[in-house]
Amino acid sequence: MTAATRVAVFCDVHGNLPALEAVLTAFDAAGPFDCIVAAGDYCLNGPQPAECLDRVVERATVVLKGNTDRDIVDHGASDPDLGEKKRATIAWTREQLGDERLDTLDTLDFDFRVSAPDGSTILVVHANPRDLDQHMFPDMPETEVSRLTAGINATVLVFGHLHIPYVREVGRLRLFDVASVGLPRDGDRRAVWGSFDWTEGSGWQGQIHRVDYDYGETVLRLLDSGMPHRERRIRDLLRATYD
Numbered sequence: 073m074t075a076a077t078r079v080a081v082f083c084d085v086h087g088n089l090p091a092l093e094a095v096l097t098a099f100d101a102a103g104p105f106d107c108i109v110a111a112g113d114y115c116l117n118g119p120q121p122a123e124c125l126d127r128v129v130e131r132a133t134v135v136l137k138g139n140t141d142r143d144i145v146d147h148g149a150s151d152p153d154l155g156e157k158k159r160a161t162i163a164w165t166r167e168q169l170g171d172e173r174l175d176t177l178d179t180l181d182f183d184f185r186v187s188a189p190d191g192s193t194i195l196v197v198h199a200n201p202r203d204l205d206q207h208m209f210p211d212m213p214e215t216e217v218s219r220l221t222a223g224i225n226a227t228v229l230v231f232g233h234l235h236i237p238y239v240r241e242v243g244r245l246r247l248f249d250v251a252s253v254g255l256p257r258d259g260d261r262r263a264v265w266g267s268f269d270w271t272e273g274s275g276w277q278g279q280i281h282r283v284d285y286d287y288g289e290t291v292l293r294l295l296d297s298g299m300p301h302r303e304r305r306i307r308d309l310l311r312a313t314y315d
Contacts, residue, residue, distance in 0.1 A: 074133075083112055086118045087117060109186075117308075139233070141180060144166060188275070189270070232251055258312065
């Protein structure tokens with residue numbers, strides 16, 4: 073846990089360096105922040121996994137683990153739906169990263185808590201407070217949300233994984249899905265991140281931000297990367313949906 077009143081959170085870079093650089097520039101413009109939290113999934117499915125992980129480690133105060141970070145480390149053994157496409161992409165990504173970066177991914181923490189002067193807290197995770205895989209959908213029944221968030225003792229829960237930004241309240245808990253820097257899925261190609269500010273009297277207030285970047289440059293880097301299934305990754309990037 074750390075004490076802070078200004079926090080930035082980003083998630084799901086997925087090897088998209090132009091999008092990441094745009095978000096880091098946005099941090100500089102909106103800052104300074106007491107704490108910058110990276111919430112997982114930095115490398116897989118993008119053309120520059122090593123460069124992205126290096127920049128994340130350089131700029132973030134705290135770097136958390138996502139499901140694809142785990143999958144890269146264990147060759148996908150923890151993914152019950154592992155197919156040949158993902159297996160091939162994991163193998164290529166591991167080659168780009170090398171042993172030292174793989175060790176970094178293996179040692180990342182699951183969650184991080186930020187405390188304000190009044191004791192109210194933000195809890196940051198990748199997908200949900202229980203595991204790295206279950207999505208927290210914006211229309212998920214409150215009973216299901218409560219099952220995943222029971223006992224976390226936080227004012228605000230911040231996460232990504234779904235790649236669809238939203239804000240929601242369930243009981244006394246405020247949920248912020250800060251979605252994805254590198255692969256948004258709500259039809260908007262712009263990179264996404266979240267900022268959280270605490271003030272006396274108002275407590276924690278959060279905002280989700282969109283950042284323009286040159287996604288055409290990412291397409292060119294995908295084409296030049298040599299990574300497997302590039303056409304699928306380009307399609308996902310440009311469609312920016314799950315369809």
